[in-house]
Amino acid sequence: MLEVADISHRYGAHQALERVSLSLTKGGFHSLLGPNGAGKSTLIALITGLLRSQSGEIRVAGHSLSRQPREVRRHLGVVFQQPTLDLDLSVRQNLLYHASLHGLGRRQARERCEWELARQHLEARANDKVRQLNGGHRRRLEIARALLHEPELLILDEASVGLDTASRQALNEHVRILCRERGMTVLWTTHLLDEIAPQDPVVVLCTGRVIANSQAQALCTHTGTHTLQEAFGRLTAKPGDTVMEGRS
Numbered sequence: 001m002l003e004v005a006d007i008s009h010r011y012g013a014h015q016a017l018e019r020v021s022l023s024l025t026k027g028g029f030h031s032l033l034g035p036n037g038a039g040k041s042t043l044i045a046l047i048t049g050l051l052r053s054q055s056g057e058i059r060v061a062g063h064s065l066s067r068q069p070r071e072v073r074r075h076l077g078v079v080f081q082q083p084t085l086d087l088d089l090s091v092r093q094n095l096l097y098h099a100s101l102h103g104l105g106r107r108q109a110r111e112r113c114e115w116e117l118a119r120q121h122l123e124a125r126a127n128d129k130v131r132q133l134n135g136g137h138r139r140r141l142e143i144a145r146a147l148l149h150e151p152e153l154l155i156l157d158e159a160s161v162g163l164d165t166a167s168r169q170a171l172n173e174h175v176r177i178l179c180r181e182r183g184m185t186v187l188w189t190t191h192l193l194d195e196i197a198p199q200d201p202v203v204v205l206c207t208g209r210v211i212a213n214s215q216a217q218a219l220c221t222h223t224g225t226h227t228l229q230e231a232f233g234r235l236t237a238k239p240g241d242t243v244m245e246g247r248s
């Protein structure tokens with residue numbers, strides 16, 4: 001569903017990503033981990049087309065981002081780290097506006113909007129201004145918005161930041177349900193390792209390179225540790241020493 005092949009990116013003299021390759025299988029909940037400055041946001045900006053790739057190739061659902069950007073956008077939903085809702089528009093208005101940006105007709109937009117609101121249990125809030133929603137509800141609205149055009153790949157960049165523990169868990173579980181029930185492929189970036197299950201495929205970035213690409217559980221086995229926290233610490237302490245690549 002997502003193929004990143006040999007992507008490198010520089011900011012001036014600074015090499016932010018170096019020959020990054022990864023591939024996400026359909027229907028999986030994939031996590032992207034890395035310490036501060038590892039290059040996660042840069043990679044997401046490249047995949048979502050916010051940054052233009054300088055080398056390598058990105059394909060979404062078989063479409064090349066550089067040659068078929070519209071096709072890629074059609075298959076891709078994104079929830080960015082920084083909320084981008086209009087606080088002074090209502091919940092429904094935010095969704096309808098976004099639907100029009102995706103070229104949905106009026107009727108289809110209304111239908112999709114009501115469907116996603118119901119799925120997120122936000123119907124009763126449809127006419128409220130976003131300003132009136134709490135952080136958890138705003139995140140759910142952003143997910144509803146990202147799903148309006150029925151993408152097959154959903155990217156969430158630190159989507160749980162700022163939420164309380166219960167809202168974080170609910171959000172995480174909700175996204176997992178989307179994978180299971182809709183076959184959606186998810187790329188979830190986080191610093192919070194308790195959001196990752198032992199069987200989840202995980203990509204670890206460090207100083208711009210993929211240093212591990214495996215199931216969370218296998219990272220522990222490989223590093224001889226008991227928790228993902230310990231494995232992550234060991235892998236990122238001396239990234240040059242421990243390169244662990246396999247399937248994600």
Ligand SMILES: Nc1ncnc2c1ncn2[C@@H]1O[C@H](COP(=O)(O)OP(=O)(O)OP(=O)(O)O)[C@@H](O)[C@H]1O
Pocket residue numbers: 011014015016034035036037038039040041042043
């Ligand atoms: N616009 C920019 N100009 C110059 N350097 C940048 C720019 N954006 C990011 N960088 C640098 O590129 C590297 C990767 O940054 P990036 O934000 O992608 O990392 P990250 O893994 O998302 O970090 P964090 O977890 O802190 O958000 C860092 O060293 C960062 O300082």
